[in-house]
Amino acid sequence: MPPDRARAVRLTTGIVLLLALLSAAAFMTVGARGSWSFVLAHRGIRLAALITVAYAIALSTVLFQTLTGNRILTPAVMGFDALFLLLQTLLVAALGGAGAGAIDGRLLFAGECLAMVGLSGLLFRLLFRGEGRNLPLVVLAGLLFGALFRSLSSFLQRVMDPNDFLVLQGRAFASFNVVDPALIGVAALLSLAVTAMLLPRLAELDVLTLGRDGATGLGVDAARLSTLIFALVAVLVSASTALVGPTTFFGLLVANLAYLLVPSARHADVLPVAVGLAVITLTGGQMLLERLLGFGTALSIVIDFVGGITFLLILFRTGRR
């Protein structure tokens, strides 16, 4: 890489990470009243949740897009978080509210994660099998799968026992405002574990941007690497969905912004910026909405609005080329 481009990458990364830090600090302090120890502890938990989610979503989106060789599809667009919700609903429906409530939340989460890895792996095989994969078809199939999973969940929720439904509601309807504190630690640990597995493979991931054949030609075991990365993506999606629920266009937004800002295609350069942007959007956005706009609307709605428009813009631009 020429030195001026390397400098531009460093500068962008520095600015984004600094802004992320500032947003996080603002989230912790702006509009605080009363006892600082209470405020900081209370907000600290939520900050940890937001950062974990930002991290998981940014990472999973960029990885997924490298894997599928495009910049429109994200795990969320493909309905993977809807799949996670369906899993949770199925579980409560099968065990009953009392049964599901009796199991340790973290154990349950681990089980759900595993099921998620298996099921989404199946879905991935189904959609991306063969050589002549057709992007518009895959987008369409993904959106349909998402709708299917969501309808199945809501159908089950309608026919289930009201008591079970309450248990499910407590578990599954997380949002940026309400996070389950017990899960934050697990989700953060999972994200760190994923990172540890990822770091030694960043260079191979870069090669994977050339596609499966290109990577194979350069001596990367593309099939094995893809399977591993896909499992990691499934774990990250589980972690973020368990914490704050589905976020359809958030990943798409931060990943594409990162591609736009970073003048390099290396994952080591793109990933930190994507994570930084995700942290800025979540903590900064949540702070603005809560403190300045007085909970006027939900952050996920704003993000999906902006992200949805970005999605359409990218779709139109790719279509024209």
Add this chain to the structure above:
Amino acid sequence: MIEIDRVSKRYGEATVVDDVSLTIPAGGVVAIVGPNGAGKSTLLSIVGRLVRADAGRVRVDGLDVATTPGRELARRLSVMRQENHVAARLTVRDLVAFGRFPHNRGRPSRDDAGRVAEAIAFVGLTAEADRFLDQLSGGQRQRAFVAMTLAQDADYALFDEPLNNLDIHHAVALMRLFRRMGDQPGKTVVIVLHDLNVAATYADRVVVLKDGRVAGDGPPAEVIDERLLSDVFRVDGEVLELGGRRVITVAR
């Protein structure tokens, strides 16, 4: 030496490569020709271990391509496919630098940077080295991918229809480049080609495929004749001898 031993590949009901056995000795330029759907690209992909054969074996310098670790193979064998779409925004230099991956596993040394620059110069893209691939013309992009396989510096280089999208000037430049590659000691270039005239002009040896089988194999002067045109390509034409080279003209 590339040994192809009774290789077959089926897609559903269609047998694309049908029990092909072929030995390609080291050195020189080998062209694989044949009508559309003859299995040329599939055969090349099997040799380049991008596609798994249903039956048979391919060995490169004695290494079975299906079982040898990818990294070891990547230092002996490079392969460039017909379609090279990259979603990421890469510069020419980024792309060509990937060719060094089998040697440095993503940790480029000073030597690697020099080889990358050399490869870029070899295909005449030095002025475009820091431009993004999506800012290049089709022909320039094609040459950038060729430069990547050059940087990979494998003993066997496979190219699947590399002349697609190229005008005659760039096609000739690229074929000369392949000729130079094949003339280096110990380097073998295998190219799938459409144009028989190009094959006759630049290749040391021509392998003809038809319906997944080998229908001809030998130096251009022996293989390319009127019978080949009518039997394999189903066109009437004449093969002329011009300055010691075979030239094909087709009937109007």
